[in-house]
Each structure stands twice: as structure tokens, then as C-alpha cells.
Amino acid sequence: MHKKLIAIVPAAGIGARALEAGSARGGDAGAALAGAPDGGSWSQSMPKQYRLLKGEPMLRWAVRALLADERIAQVRVAVAAHDAWAEQALAGLPRTVWRPCGGPSRALTVLAALQDAGLGAGDWVLVHDAARPGLPADALRRLIDSCWLSNSGGLLAQPVADTVKLAAAARAVEPLSLVQHSVARERLWLAQTPQMFQAGRLRDALLAAGASSAAITDEASAMELAGYAPCLVRGSARNFKVTWPEDFELMERWL
Numbered sequence: 001m002h003k004k005l006i007a008i009v010p011a012a013g014i015g016a017r018a019l020e021a022g023s024a025r026g027g028d029a030g031a032a033l034a035g036a037p038d039g040g041s042w043s044q045s046m047p048k049q050y051r052l053l054k055g056e057p058m059l060r061w062a063v064r065a066l067l068a069d070e071r072i073a074q075v076r077v078a079v080a081a082h083d084a085w086a087e088q089a090l091a092g093l094p095r096t097v098w099r100p101c102g103g104p105s106r107a108l109t110v111l112a113a114l115q116d117a118g119l120g121a122g123d124w125v126l127v128h129d130a131a132r133p134g135l136p137a138d139a140l141r142r143l144i145d146s147c148w149l150s151n152s153g154g155l156l157a158q159p160v161a162d163t164v165k166l167a168a169a170a171r172a173v174e175p176l177s178l179v180q181h182s183v184a185r186e187r188l189w190l191a192q193t194p195q196m197f198q199a200g201r202l203r204d205a206l207l208a209a210g211a212s213s214a215a216i217t218d219e220a221s222a223m224e225l226a227g228y229a230p231c232l233v234r235g236s237a238r239n240f241k242v243t244w245p246e247d248f249e250l251m252e253r254w255l
């Protein structure tokens with residue numbers, strides 16, 4: 001049976017941590033929303049998905065990585081209502097549309113994009129962060145193959161390699177956190193994107209979870225709450241999420 005698969009790229013964040021803002025590292029997140037590109041120039045203060053990596057916006061790299069797999073019929077990029085950069089960043093890319101349906105959280109952006117896409121319940125959707133431009137084609141292929149072969153949803157993820165410590169308190173002023181104890185790492189994985197599910201199931205799970213809940217940091221979390229067990233598919237170190245200021249330089253080396 002022919003299966004329909006589309007991709008959603010949530011790209012409505014402001015990238016506060018990349019500006020050293022809203023985090024323990026200090027800075028000014030408001031600068032990210034300061035306005036449209038000045039005569040087509042791209043600045044360091046834009047939302048991180050529009051910052052240039054090797055001369056091209058990060059979002060463009062992320063979308064092109066998805067377009068490498070012909071099984072993805074369309075890439076739908078969800079941007080903020082005030083967005084002034086998507087059109088230029090995505091110009092000329094095939095099978096790609098952008099929609100101003102971004103919400104106040106990642107989960108709400110994804111839910112709005114799902115509703116906007118008008119998919120059938122049995123269609124498949126793959127959600128990929130704009131902040132992961134290093135997605136390798138073989139990892140993407142592995143995820144789609146695994147989900148379709150098993151007929152279940154899944155996500156790319158990496159087994160934890162380091163020893164894991166539980167801090168005594170929620171992230172405090174670095175470097176003063178104290179260790180409470182170490183955590184066995186054998187069963188721990190770090191979730192990446194893409195994450196791929198049947199559209200109807202994901203929409204229902206996000207709605208049931210209350211997509212604005214702080215606990216819903218990825219699609220798999222919502223599916224787990226709804227009783228599903230997404231499959232873990234080996235991701236890639238290259239597919240890390242550009243989050244902190246130093247990540248831009250590191251990602252440029254990979255690309």
C-alpha cells in the first residue's frame with residue numbers, strides 16, 4: 001500500500017540560549033525579535049534558525065536534509081506569525097512550503113502545523129527541528145525504513161556515552177551544582193529528531209497531553225503519555241541540536 005509521508009519543521013523559536021539569554025549564561029533574547037533583515041542582510045541577532053552556516057541559513061540546511069529522501073512528499077515549515085525571514089531562507093527549494101502557524105511552545109507549533117496540513121489520520125508525519133541542520137541522509141533513511149517496516153512510530157536517538165550525574169537541585173548557577181548520585185546509563189538514550197508517527201495518533205496525543213505542558217518537549221513524550229512505545233532508531237552525533245553559542249562553529253565544521 002502506498003504511504004503518504006510529509007515533514008513538519010517547527011521553526012518558530014527565538015533561540016534564546018544561542019544568544020546566551022534566558023540561560024545561566026546571560027544576554028538579551030529580545031534582540032532576536034528586533035525586526036526584519038536589513039536589505040537582505042543576515043545578522044547574528046536573528047532567531048538561530050536563520051543564522052548563516054557556511055553562507056546559508058540553518059533552516060535551509062535542515063530542510064534540504066529532509067528533501068534528500070524522495071519519500072517525503074512535502075516539507076511544511078512552521079514559522080512565527082511575525083516572521084520576516086522564511087521566504088528568503090527557503091527560496092527555490094522544491095516540495096517546500098512555509099506557514100505562519102508558530103505557537104508559544106514547540107509542541108503548540110507542531111500541533112498547529114499538523115492541523116494546518118489537513119492530513120488523513122493514516123498519513124505519516126515526520127517532525128524535524130530547524131536547529132538540527134546536520135541530519136545525515138542514512139539516519140533519515142533508517143528512521144523511515146524502521147517505522148514503516150514495524151508500522152509503529154519512532155525517533156532518532158543516541159545511546160548515552162558519558163557517566164550520568166543527577167544534580168541535587170534543578171540547574172543552578174554554574175558551576176556550583178552538587179551531585180546527588182550517579183545514574184545507570186545502560187538504558188538511557190538522548191532523543192533527536194526527526195520523530196515520525198501517524199498523523200492522527202500524534203495529533204490526538206498532543207491534544208490529550210495538553211501541548212503547552214512543559215513536559216512535552218518532543219513528539220515522543222506525547223505519544224508515550226498516550227500509551228504508545230515509540231521505537232528508538234540509532235541517530236548520529238552530527239545530528240546535534242544547535243543550542244549554545246559555541247554550537248554554530250562546531251556545526252559549520254560538520255556541514
Ligand SMILES: Nc1ccn([C@@H]2O[C@H](COP(=O)(O)OP(=O)(O)OP(=O)(O)O)[C@@H](O)[C@H]2O)c(=O)n1
Pocket residue numbers: 009010011012013014015016017018049078102103104105106109110129130131241242243
Ligand atoms: N515556540 C516554539 C519554540 C521552538 N520551536 C522550534 O523547536 C525547535 C527546537 O527548539 P529549540 O532548539 O529549543 O529552539 P528555541 O526554542 O528557539 O531555543 P531556546 O529554547 O534556546 O529559545 C527549533 O527548531 C525551534 O525553532 C518552535 O517552532 N516554536
Ligand SMILES: C[C@](O)(CO)[C@H](O)COP(=O)(O)O
Pocket residue numbers: 106129190191192193217218219241
Ligand atoms: C525535540 C528535541 O530536539 C529532542 O531532543 C528537544 O526535546 C527539543 O527541546 P528544546 O527544549 O525545545 O530544545
